[in-house]
Amino acid sequence: MNVPNYPCHVGxxxxxxxxxGRTLEDGGIPRMPARVFAYLLAEDRDHCTAxxxxxxxxxxxxxxSGAVRYLIHNGLIIKDRRPSARGDLYRLVDGDVWGAMITARLPQMDHYLESLDKAVALLEPGSPGRARFEETRDCFALAREATADLAERWARHHDAHTR
Amino acid sequence: MNVPNYPCHVGxxxxxxxxxGRTLEDGGIPRMPARVFAYLLAEDRDHCTAxxxxxxxxxxxxxxSGAVRYLIHNGLIIKDRRPSARGDLYRLVDGDVWGAMITARLPQMDHYLESLDKAVALLEPGSPGRARFEETRDCFALAREATADLAERWARHHDAHTR
DNA sequence: CGGCACGTTCACGATGTCATGAATCCGGCC
DNA sequence: GGCCGGATTCATGACATCGTGAACGTGCCG
Known part of the structure; x- marks a missing residue:
């Protein structure tokens, strides 16, 4: 039913x-790491060789090699260097991958907030520009809270579904 | 107190x-549009020429020119083509800029969800891979909800502060 | 009506990113 | 101990992005 030699029938x-993969790319993850991660998610076997x-x-x-280095560095996958085997095994990190991903955003957003506070401090008190910057900072602060809420909600959802 | 000829004293x-600007860049906005937008926010006068x-x-x-085209296309600034003046004026869009920005993310996240639903449908029912994809989709769904909540909370915050 | 200032567009050049291929390194295996 | 498959690293080349400079078009002024 499909031409037997091109990436339409391969599965x-x-x-x-x-x-x-494309969705994760839009989220800021580089192309190849995104594809590797997506594949490990979709693959039924829980580990793969390079x-x-x-x-x-x-x-x-x-x-x-480059992609897994990125993913390991960001705590998304684990390299199982099993003794007595030619190939190393890669697998998803144990437990709640997405929860970890969300949680990892929080310190980053804290950094943004800190930077925005400094930016506000540089502007003339009472000026319209400063008011707009304060508004911006407040928005980011709320976004941080929303992310924290998401982390908590996801944790509950995850617990409920993994028993 | 500062060397009088380089961008340390200019203000x-x-x-x-x-x-x-750098913060917005990390958020996915290209460098130059981010800087232009940040400047319009910081500038006390409510409009600027190119x-x-x-x-x-x-x-x-x-x-x-390229930056303002991006910003206009994304609904962040407005070009005031006033008659009888040499230069066009650019200014921030009226009202709640950040609220608009947050709201704009919702349809985008809906698109992601739709794509993830299709991806899940492609996988063998009951397989571990499909289960992980369903988990992924659920996480994105929760993220969408969190964004919607943020939009609402920010709207309240904004109303409260702008009277 | 001629000049001029402003904004826009296009092609070029620089920059950074990224995947490839070849060489290297490490570890089991005969 | 010497091969050999697998993984990593490095340098090369392709690709896309982005800002600049020069040319064009446009609309006020004198």
Whole structure:
């Protein structure tokens, strides 16, 4: 039913991976890490070798190397260096991946808030410009709170669904 | 007290603008539009010409042209083409800029959700991979809700402060 | 009506990012 | 101990992005 030699029949999995990959890209994650992460999410087996990832995503092993370094550094995946095996295994971090991702945003937003506070302090008190900057800072502060709320809500949702 | 010929004494305003500019950049807004927007926020006068922006931000008029096109297209600023004057005026959009910005994210997140639903549908029902994708979609759904809540909370905050 | 200032557009050049391919390194295996 | 598959690193090249400079178009002034 499908031409037997091109990425249309290789599996719905690929399509799903590319979909999530593009979404994560829009969220700021570089292309290749996003694809690797999406693939690990979609793959039924809970661990993959670098070679499997390279084959599945149609890229060179070098690209995988860079991508997994990014993902490990950001605490999204884990390298299981099992003894007595040629290939290292990569798998998703245990527990609540998305919760960790949300929580990781909080200190970042704190940094933004700190920077905006300094920016406000640089402006003439009482001036319209300063008022607008204060408004901006307040908005970011509220956004931070919203993110904290999301983290809590997601934690509850996650607990409820993982029993 | 400061060397009289370099961007350290030109004014605290510049520093504040660059600070907010970098923050907005991290939020996904391209560099130049971010700087222009930050400057319009910080500037006490409520409108600027393109030439003024170019001078203040130390860039060519061409760069300003591209930046304002981006900002106008995204509904953040307005071009006041006043009759009988050499220069067009740019100013912030009326009312609640940040509220508009937050609200603008909602349809975008709806798009993501829609895409993730399709991705889930592509995966084998009952498989671990599909379960993880469903979890992902649920997380995005909660994030969307959190954004909607933020929009509402900010609207209240904004109303309260602008009387 | 001629000049002029302002804004816009286009092609060029610089910059940074990213995936590739080749060389290197590390570890099991015969 | 010597191969060999797998993974990592580095330098090259492609690609996209972005700001500049020069040319064009436009609308006020003198």
């Amino acid at each position: 719905n999995v690929q399509q799903a991976v590319e979909r999530l 070679a499997e990832l390279a084959a599945a995503l149609q890229v060179s092993p070098a690209a995988i | 605290n305003v510049q520093q504040a603008v660059e600070r907010l 030439a003024e922006l170019a001078a203040a931000l130390q860039v060519s008029p061409a760069a300003i």
